Amino acid sequence: MARPPNVFLLSADALRADHATELVEAVAERTGGTRFSNAVAPASHTASSIPALATGRFIDEAGAVEESLRPSSLSADGYRTQLLTDNPIAADALTERSAGEAGGLSNLLDDLLPRGVTRPVERAYFRRLWPAMRRLGLADPYYRPAARLHERALEGLSGETDPIFCWLHYMDTHSPYYVPNDGEATEGFDPDRTAAMSRSLTLGDAADVDRTEAETVARLYRRACDHLGGSVVEFVDELRERGLYRADRDVLAVTADHGECLDPERGVFGHLPPASWESLVHVPLVVARPDWPASTVDEQVSLVALPDMLRPDPGTAAPPTDFGREYVETVAGTLTAAGVVRGVRRADGEKLFGRRTADGTDVVHTRYEVGDPAAETVVEEPYGEGEAATGVPEGLLERAADAGGLVGDEQYLSGVDESHLRALGYVE
Incomplete structure (x- = not known):
């Protein structure tokens, strides 16, 4: 063998x-x-x-x-x-x-x-x-x-x-x-x-x-x-x-x-x-x-x-x-309700991601150039809990919804606790 x-x-x-x-x-x-x-x-x-x-x-x-x-x-x-x-x-x-x-x-x-x-x-x-x-x-x-x-x-x-x-x-x-x-x-x-x-x-x-x-x-x-x-x-x-x-x-x-x-x-x-x-x-x-x-x-x-x-x-x-x-999804978060991010982006350069803050949900719609992060520009950035950017390309919002929404509930694997997150400054 x-x-x-x-x-x-x-x-x-x-x-x-x-x-x-x-x-x-x-x-x-x-x-x-x-x-x-x-x-x-x-x-x-x-x-x-x-x-x-x-x-x-x-x-x-x-x-x-x-x-x-x-x-x-x-x-x-x-x-x-x-x-x-x-x-x-x-x-x-x-x-x-x-x-x-x-x-x-x-x-x-x-x-x-x-x-x-x-x-x-x-x-x-x-x-x-x-x-x-x-x-x-x-x-x-x-x-x-x-x-x-x-x-x-x-x-x-x-x-x-x-x-x-x-x-x-x-x-x-x-x-x-x-x-x-x-x-x-x-x-x-x-x-x-x-x-x-x-x-x-x-x-x-x-x-x-x-x-x-x-x-x-x-x-x-x-x-x-x-x-x-x-x-x-x-x-x-x-x-x-x-x-x-x-x-x-x-x-x-x-x-x-x-x-x-x-x-x-x-x-x-x-x-x-x-x-x-x-x-x-x-x-x-x-x-x-x-x-x-x-x-x-x-x-x-x-x-x-x-x-x-x-x-x-x-x-x-x-x-x-x-x-x-x-579509490619990203998800991130801290141990608190503030700061959670879920993002969805398409191969054609359109991206939608939501950031949960202490004041509510900030929905950001961007357009980017693959391989050039500096070229990424904000298309829409409306504010308000549950609101979504207008004019988002077809399918992007639906994909975000299928993934659990623009901002999802955070869950953490065992072994990752607050003391570990603090060690590199990942918790405010």
């Missing part, structure tokens, strides 16, 4: 599609993978996106889960599983505690103090103390960089004879954004000081973000995306050289759980409050399977299809073109 294939899932936190084109091309070239140029995340933040893409179901969708990317599921099939991340939400939602390791978070304020106290304390910490400590060599990067995760992964996989399931979830592109600091200012800014600024700004109100500071942070974010992309490509090369990944046998995917919005005018700096802007939900995706040809799929797909794309048995996954669909 043939040995089951190894499965590698390399996902980045807060990596938007338009900042990962070179990464996708490089991985596809090395693996013969399929590029999905219009992939959409289940949600705009980790607490809703990771559980959805791991199980193939939105977090507010009832029903049994038949396929799963959780390490425990693959362990039962004889796989040696490894999950490495410093994102506590992803770690607990994916039962990492029993399958791998977490660590690297240098700041424990969220676990020690109420959120109302930690926000100003944490902002002060990042504005003043943390960059100084970094310059003096007294503080490590806030999260373990990709290179460290790769070293740990290769150590754990060395000499392994059982089939491997390895999921690395990188935090380099989550604030505070990481690039190596050689001690000199680069492109007119200090990486550590700007990284600290990125974290302090995402903890505040988007309306208060200074435009000049936003542009500086955006430059660092772009560099972090490029650096992470280079690290991931080097890791794929190392897997090939060590024989851990073979294109004629194994499965490998590169993606992100959501994107990042650094445009304060959209009401978001980072990825909260939840919304469905293109910069938040359009993500990179390349999947390499020995039973798929090297190709590009331009139709939109949803990451909720990822478990089906990564089925380890050869021939069990549908052809890549079968995952295309006219």
Whole structure:
């Protein structure tokens, strides 16, 4: 009986599609993978996106889960599983505690103090103390960089004879954004000081973000995306050289759980409050399977299809073109009734999403250019509980209704609670 294939899932936190084109091309070239140029995340933040893409179901969708990317599921099939991340939400939602390791978070304020106290304390910490400590060599990067995760992964996989399931979830592109600091200012800014600024700004109100500071942070974010992309490509090369990944046998995917919005005018700096802007939900995706040809799929797909794309048995996954669909849904939320988002979009560039706030429901109808988040424009933004945008393309409202409405009731998988959401600032 043939040995089951190894499965590698390399996902980045807060990596938007338009900042990962070179990464996708490089991985596809090395693996013969399929590029999905219009992939959409289940949600705009980790607490809703990771559980959805791991199980193939939105977090507010009832029903049994038949396929799963959780390490425990693959362990039962004889796989040696490894999950490495410093994102506590992803770690607990994916039962990492029993399958791998977490660590690297240098700041424990969220676990020690109420959120109302930690926000100003944490902002002060990042504005003043943390960059100084970094310059003096007294503080490590806030999260373990990709290179460290790769070293740990290769150590754990060395000499392994059982089939491997390895999921690395990188935090380099989550604030505070990481690039190596050689001690000199680069492109007119200090990486550590700007990284600290990125974290302090995402903890505040988007309306208060200074435009000049936003542009500086955006430059660092772009560099972090490029650096992470280079690290991931080097890791794929190392897997090939060590024989851990073979294109004629194994499965490998590169993606992100959501994107990042650094445009304060959209009401978001980072990825909260939840919304469905293109910069938040359009993500990179390349999947390499020995039973798929090297190709590009331009139709939109949803990451909720990822478990089906990564089925380890050869021939069990549908052809890549079968995952295309006219509508793609997103769902996001916090632990409160305020801030819940459900969005539906069509392949022709029309999108409708609703944001539940403390004052009611804000329905937003937008038009976007695929691959260009900056070109997304608001068509209608009427306000009022239960109201809907006028002139919405035929079928879009109906599809939203079929999905449970523009804004649905939030439900959460076990293991994702308030303390986990606070750890990355996902709860106000």
